[in-house]
Amino acid sequence: MSTYPEPPQKEHPSTYFVQNRDNQDELTRVTVQDHMITASMGGVLPEQPDPAIFRRVLDVGCGTGGWIIEAARQYPEMLLIGIDVSKRMIDYAREQAEAAQVSDRVEFHAMDALRILEFPDEFFDLVNMRCGGSFMRTWDWPKLLDEMLRITRSGGIIRDTEPEILHYDTSPALMQFWEMFQCAMFRSGHLFAEDTTGIIAHLPGLLTRHGCEQVQTRDHALEHHAGTEGGEAYYTTMMHGIRTLRPFLDKWGCVNCDYDAMYQQALTEMRQDTFHSTWNLRTAWGIRP
Numbered sequence: 001m002s003t004y005p006e007p008p009q010k011e012h013p014s015t016y017f018v019q020n021r022d023n024q025d026e027l028t029r030v031t032v033q034d035h036m037i038t039a040s041m042g043g044v045l046p047e048q049p050d051p052a053i054f055r056r057v058l059d060v061g062c063g064t065g066g067w068i069i070e071a072a073r074q075y076p077e078m079l080l081i082g083i084d085v086s087k088r089m090i091d092y093a094r095e096q097a098e099a100a101q102v103s104d105r106v107e108f109h110a111m112d113a114l115r116i117l118e119f120p121d122e123f124f125d126l127v128n129m130r131c132g133g134s135f136m137r138t139w140d141w142p143k144l145l146d147e148m149l150r151i152t153r154s155g156g157i158i159r160d161t162e163p164e165i166l167h168y169d170t171s172p173a174l175m176q177f178w179e180m181f182q183c184a185m186f187r188s189g190h191l192f193a194e195d196t197t198g199i200i201a202h203l204p205g206l207l208t209r210h211g212c213e214q215v216q217t218r219d220h221a222l223e224h225h226a227g228t229e230g231g232e233a234y235y236t237t238m239m240h241g242i243r244t245l246r247p248f249l250d251k252w253g254c255v256n257c258d259y260d261a262m263y264q265q266a267l268t269e270m271r272q273d274t275f276h277s278t279w280n281l282r283t284a285w286g287i288r289p
């Protein structure tokens, strides 16, 4: 595969909702959440009728590389590139690809998706993103979508999966956390409306307006119950997530309670036998004309 040089610039302040990108909590949260989402959605490309037709694939904001590595395992003909602004994530993703013995078909590069995507025109068959709303402000979408279209071949696919902002948890403390999170996501410019569907309701329109054709969507409901493997994964992501997101909620003036008490209460409530969570995600995809 061709290689692309690492950008020389140092990491700069990020629009991502986690500012400290060297944070171990964040690495653990993204790792567990990645497995949780892929498993619950039924794989990396569950709605695509024949994923093997995609030979060159890019994943934007690839995090720990979990989506890419799973795609490489499932589709032996695919060549995949992941980009992420965090050097720490990229280093970790490379190690994971080595361990999974797919590094001959997988590359990872530190790259800021809000700048230029440093790839030739019409290079990829599929350009994918998942949870990019975590760093995209509403005004960032036009440029990134233009770039995604530029580097996708005619007839190729642009695909994005984003979550609802609120999760529906039986824990009142967690619901209090989600309301604060929605407040911060809106005030920081990540949501098109101060609403739980402030990103996903707008995805199909964004893809269509920026030139994708035959835009389609598929919704997924991720269910997690206490006492199951999925429930344990959810507990882990929330235990790390509530800690990691605190500076973001503080920065946007959205903390409206004793945060430490809310955190402890949420951990207790997630351990109750009756605890249950539903998290809705939407995948939208379209064809590059």
Ligand SMILES: C[S@@+](CC[C@H](N)C(=O)[O-])C[C@H]1O[C@@H](n2cnc3c(N)ncnc32)[C@H](O)[C@@H]1O
Binding pocket: 014, 015, 016, 021, 030, 033, 034, 060, 061, 062, 063, 064, 066, 067, 083, 084, 085, 086, 089, 111, 112, 113, 114, 129, 130, 131, 132, 134, 135
């Ligand atoms: C919520 S995580 C999702 C990771 C992965 N897509 C997944 O679904 O498991 C968002 C990722 O976007 C990365 N990120 C944040 N700002 C970015 C930017 N400007 N360009 C590229 N990646 C960025 C973060 O470092 C983080 O790894």
